[in-house]
Amino acid sequence: MPPKPAAKPGKKKKKSKEELEEERRQAEEAARLAEEERLRAEEAERQRLAELERQRLELLGQFLAAERESLDAELADLDPLLRQFEHERARARTDASEAADWERFLRCxxxxxxxxxxxxxxxxxxxxxxxxxxxxxxxxxxxxxxxxxxxxxxxxxxxxxxxxxxxxxxAGSSGGELxxxxxxxxxxxxxxxxxxxxxxxxxxxxxxxxxxxHGDEYANEKNEIQLGHVAGTFKWGIWVNTAKNPRLKVVEMPSLGVVLDIPKQIALANVALRVQHRWGPGSDEFFGRCGNQWMAVGGVLVVDLLALPPSAKKVRGWTLRQVTPLAANVQRVPYPIPPAGADPLTWQSEEEPPPLGVTAPLPPDVVLLQEPLQVAWWDEQHGIWNTDGVSNVSYDEATNHFSFLTTHLAPLALVMSRTRLLPYKSWHIRPTGGRNGSSAAITLDCGLDSPVVIEVGVRTATLTSPTWPQLQSLLGVAMQPLELLQALSDRGLHVLPEDRDAEVAGVVAKERETEEAMCNDVALLGGAFLLASSRWNQTAAPSEALVRLSEVTDWEEGGRTSPHHVERIFAKEKEDGERRVLVVVQRGAKGVAFSDALDRRETYPRLPGTESVEAVKECGETIWGEVHASVLTLLRGQFRAPGAAESPLALRLAATPESLDLARTTSPLFTATLADTMMALRLFSFS
Known part of the structure; x- marks a missing residue:
């Protein structure tokens, strides 16, 4: 018989059932031992992290206790001064309130x-x-x-x-009723x-x-009914379509200065056309509830189509008028006009209606900053100014009239983005009253051909730039700061930002307590230091706000406080010498600290945190970030960090006693007014 074929090379012998069971047991044992080792390692790591956290919390508690003790001591030292400031400010508020009530009484x-x-x-x-x-x-x-x-x-x-x-x-309420x-x-x-x-x-x-x-009583010899009335800031006009002439193209309202180019559909309709032009301060009733970024400038133009009541009839010398709901209230007719029998509340046109042409005057004190010009209609359903359906917007500088076409009959207005001037490219504050003075100029670079400059004094603020013709009525006039800023906004120069503007402006608003504390504190330096914006302000957390400052030391020579001095000092950013630049950061409502964040740094030098043992140790060992109760105590240069007394850095950061004395003796009414103005401008949220 032939020999058996040789076994194929590499073929393994099949394992027995006992061998397979043993391998499974060994694998399970190895997995068990590995799991036990993993758990031991995890427990060891947990204990290590717990110990580090215990150490961190212990160190942090010690650090915060020392910090709190130091802050309490500084606040106790400042308390008499701050009490004096608040007493004078409260008395001034009471006097101002009584004076305002008396002035209001005299105006009847x-x-x-x-x-x-x-x-x-x-x-x-x-x-x-x-x-x-x-x-x-x-x-x-x-x-x-x-x-x-x-x-x-x-x-x-x-x-x-x-x-x-x-x-x-x-401040107390008028009449004590608030x-x-x-x-x-x-x-x-x-x-x-x-x-x-x-x-x-x-x-x-x-x-x-x-x-x-009573329309029949207003008809002229041509049986046309057109009325106009101007009263203060209200212009009202009405045109009743009695002729229904398809060739009628234009309705002029001379008393309002308004011209309407009407489409054929309106020329043939049995309607009245009402026009209202409300201009001047307070004319934009939609400002506070507008859900997008637009605001009206130059007033609001309201164009309505109104249903006509039944015509009066004359019978034997009597005039008979049918009394309907239209005798007591108006009924607005939608545009495009629904066909007969259609429900005006639900009917919708399948085609875009022909536009209505509008030409209207612009008040002479309005600044047009929006490019290109935008006209919008108030969309009540969505609570926004809507530009859809508005076209051919133009402005005639010679006549100071603007024109546009609209397919929507509703409140209409020239609109400007509330964030047109935001965020501020930069800002600075400089004393203007000399040594022991009580005034300072806030300069805002808003990207215009002229900066916005507001000089703040005791209780009042004055616009000094821009010197445009539209602002002549405000230039050089001392006003309450909020009244001045509101007047600028009414004229199209809106520098009264709100939190709702932050997203559109591309900024993150600072926490309210941080911003208020920063404004109140750095305003104390307004009569003796130069202040300027920081490029790292938005890089810092919402709980932090940064400002650059430079001490004025050469009062005998007139003080380097002119605009060009300020620009040069903050452009050079010297770190030593009389005109050195320092950076102060507000750390929540707790207090202020020094930062190394000069504008010329390539990256933002963040302050030490408290996320680790090493970070907490660093907090106690460095001058940067060490919190003090006020800029008045911070600038004394007395730090808690080890070796700070002999540190060249501490000497460089400390202000002269003369400057600190000037800050302490600056008028508290001036510093309060400066703080209020800074807060109204939202300098630290929108720069």
Whole structure:
């Protein structure tokens, strides 16, 4: 028989069942031992980290206790000075409030002050009832009531701004009727503004309805009905389409300075066309609730199509008028006009309607900064200014009129982004009153051809730049800081940013307590130091704010405080000598510290943290980041870090006793005004 074939090379002998079981047992044992080793390692690492955390917390507790003890000692040292400051400021606020009440009395203002809550409620109830029940066609009477509401709007708007910035907190209320916190005041004032604008709209609607109900009495010899009335900052005009002439292209309203190019659909419709131009401060009723970045400049132009009431009939010498709901209120007709039988609330056109052309005057004190010019309509559904459907916007400088086409009949306005001037490219503050003076100039670089310069004094602020013709009424006029900034905003120079503007401006707003503490503290240096923005301010955390400062030491030579001196000093950023530049950082509400973050550093030198044992140790060993209660104590150069007394760095950071004495004796009313202005400008959030 043939031999058996040889076994294939490399073929392994099949393992027995016992061998496989033994291998499985060994693998399980190895896995068990590995798991035990992993758990032992994890436990050892956990214990190591726990020990490090214990050490970190122990060191941190010791560090914070020492820091708190030092801060308490510094605050105790400052307490008499701060108490004196607050006493003088409180007395000044009381005097200013009494003076304002007396000045208001002399002007015979007939509306209650915003803080007189009982009187405000009574006024609102009375005006609301009059707006719903008025039967008079006396336009002077109606618009006088509107002007009274506008007067109260302006005062309420200012009170709202003060409440938002907490500048009136503790100032006392007129008549003693204002209760609660500033946040509650904000809610009250916002509610008042909505009510006041509602009263104005209701009063004008009521007047319009009564006029249209008696429209036949206003017809001229051509059977045309067109009325116009100007009262203060209110312009009102109405045109009734009696001819229904398809060839009619233009409706002119000379008393308003408005020209409308109407499409054929309106020329043939049985409607009235109402135009209102509300201009001047307080005309933008949508500012506070606008959900996008736009704000109206130059007033608001309201264009409405209104349904006509049944025509009057003359029978045997009698005039018969059918009384319908249109006799007491207006009914707005949507555009495009729905066809007969369609529900105006649900009908929607499938095609874009032909646009209405509008030409209107621009108030002479408005600055046009938006390029290209934008006109928008108020989109009530979404609570925004909407530019869709608006085209061909142009401005005629010779006539100071702007023109545009719109497919939407609604409140219309030239609009500008609220963040047009934000974030500030840079800013600086320089003393302007000489040694022992009580004034300083805040200069904002907003990317315009001229900087915005506001000189702050005791209780007042004055605009000194730009010197544009539109701002002539404000130049050189001493005003309350918030009144000045609001007046600039009304003219299109908006430097009153809010938290809602931060995202569009591309910044992260600082924490409120950080920003307030920084403004209040560095304002103490406003009469003796130069202050400037830091390029690293936005790199720092929201709980930190940075400022650069330079001591003024050459008062005998006039002080290097001119604009070109300031620019040169902060451009060179010397680290030594009389004109050296230092960087101060506000660390939450706790206090201030020095930072090495000069603008010319290539990267931001972050301060030591407390995330590890080594970091906590570093906090106690370095001057950078060591917190002090105030810039007045920080600049003394007395540090807790080991060896700081002999440190050249400590000597370089310390200010001269003469400068600190000047800061301590600077008018507390001036420094409070400077702090309020800095906070209103939001210098540390928007730079």
């Amino acid at each position: 203002v007939h509306v209650p002050a915003p803080k007189q809550r009982v009187a405000v409620t009574e006024f609102m109830n009375r005006m609301s009832a009059a707006a719903k029940e008025a039967e008079s066609r006396d336009m002077g009477e109606a618009f006088m009531a509107c002007e009274e509401c506008r007067t109260m709007i302006l005062e309420t708007r200012q009170a709202l701004l003060e409440a938002r910035l907490s500048t009136a907190a503790g 209760k609660g916190t500033p946040n509650e005041w904000v809610a009250d004032f916002e509610s008042d503004l909505r009510s006041l604008y509602s009263v104005i709209n209701s009063r004008i609607d009521r007047l319009t309805a009564v006029v249209l109900h």
